Amino acid sequence: MITTNWRTETVSLADRADALRQTIREHVVPVELVLPAAAEQVHADVTITDIGSLQVSTVRANPATVQRTSRLARADDEPVLFISLQVSGESTVAQDGRSAVLRPGSIAFYDTRRPYTLLFDHGVDMHFFRIPVRDVALPDDVLCQAVARGMGQDGGVPALATGYLRRLAESRATLDATAAHLLAAPSMELVRAVIASESDRPASAGGPLYEALGVRILEHMRTHLADPDLSPASVARAHHISVRYLYTILARAGVGFGEWVRTERLDACRRELSRVPPTTETIAALAHRWGFRSPSHFSRAFKAAYGVSPQAWRDLRHPS
Template sequence: MIETVFRADELSAADRLDFWREHMAKTLCPMDMDCDRTADFEADMRLLQLGSVSVWPMTVTPVRFRRTVKLIRRSDPELYHVTIPLMGSNGISHADLEALHGPYDMHIVDSSRPFDIHVVDSLTPARMVGIEVPKALLPLPPRAIERLLARKLSTQEGMGALLAGFLTELVKDTAPYGPTDGPRLQTIIVDLLSAVLAHQIDADGILSPDTHRRTKILQIQSFIQRHLRDPNLSPSTVATAHHMSLSYLHRLFQDDGITVSAWIRRQRLERIRRDLTEPALFSISVQRIAAQWGMTSYPHFSRIFRATYGLPPKDYRQQAAVRNGQ
């Protein structure tokens, strides 16, 4: 993954809007832009390049984006733009539909068709996260996707919630990822978006067996992460919650070269490791932190923590405290 940061406030107020117009044309696609608040225009954007897919968290003063027939003729990257407003609302005119989308109302537009999007005016800049996906990567008929353009796609349940959660977590902290992680992250995003769209058009059968398997694993992993604090979480409880046999659950994870129990344990250990380095939690005992993440046998936890990170948990915390000047 390659990350680039753009900030309009590094320029004079008079140059910011023109800079942002040029920047958006290069990173997304050519668009006309205007803003009623040029004197205090603010915008910042991080561009995460994941192979052919890009993710862009952005904060921007209310602004209007227009993609016209003339601009399409000039250049068309043939992308689907998917946007999730996090704070503020987007008004859209696209594909013979006008709509207003508020926070977490995911929506999609087609770079090959004209659109008019305006960030609804408010006292504070709007925040959003978007993805750009080449049309060729989605295994769905373009005519079917046309039915979804500019419409609200739910992020409150199912694959929509999984996609929104994955994107917001990804942009929150990119430190764990390097350049070689781009293709894997691209596959996850394309699989999740394909599943969201296929569900909306009742075309789940179009998705490949590999896509179904990968999205099922992502659903299961999301469930596990939400229930890590439950000491009774186990492969059996995970299988029951997903209405599948224990043997099938194990087969899903074996394809990725890890057991279900090992994946649960790794996630718990990582949460505990993070808590042990958090100064605000230094007054809480190591044993209590481990128990809060479902690891109730302290001797067992201490052994596997040392085997994983090279130090006993108390020594690991002590080193973190020294680094933080405690």
């Protein structure tokens, strides 16, 4: 568990705005941050804690506007889902043509794969929870239905989640590494329960809510992604279940085994081919390292996914 604390008082007046933007960009998410023009009006107290794949941030700051632009949404960073929890005051979350006004005790989701705007006209007093989209393990259309909707004021599952998330944010300084690890899976299940409560397909969205096994299976697949022997049989065997039951669990999360593995492997290769400085590894060696048995098959799959060959992709990213 890693915690980063940042306060404007530790930075010179002239550098505060840029330093705050850099802190949010590097430690939370790349966004455009609109701050007061007068340097003396820029103030913020930020605490960022990484609990496994879950990040919890608490921000108290001056009035601001946060924008995830179309350009940033297309950037080559890992897609994440955010939850904003209003502590005091009022804010607005806007995405996909919807907007939600948050008041103390309410939450809203937003997705970094598409533009969004956060408005803090009277200052920021919020907890933010960042979760990799891949860890949520729910279909994109289900996630889309949940964004920019105020939740938690009318009881039900969102209200339960709001109380839990608030206590998690307020007590995270007392957690040791073991406790943080144990909280990761149930926290994810509760988030999925909230998303399911907003879905018009609750059976599809709610299937994995009570099965931490689904989370462990996806984590296992992610850990062994580069293994060329990764297969439904090997995953089922590692979790002491049948292949049929494995497919059932993945289907409830909207995940197809072969497609998921191929997409994740291609994405890993794409990121490595975009790396700065560029890797000197041959494309054939890179493909083999990420579980592709045939360089020609890898090249065809890569071009089908991204429209250009692996070599062309590397050349475009590193023209020199």
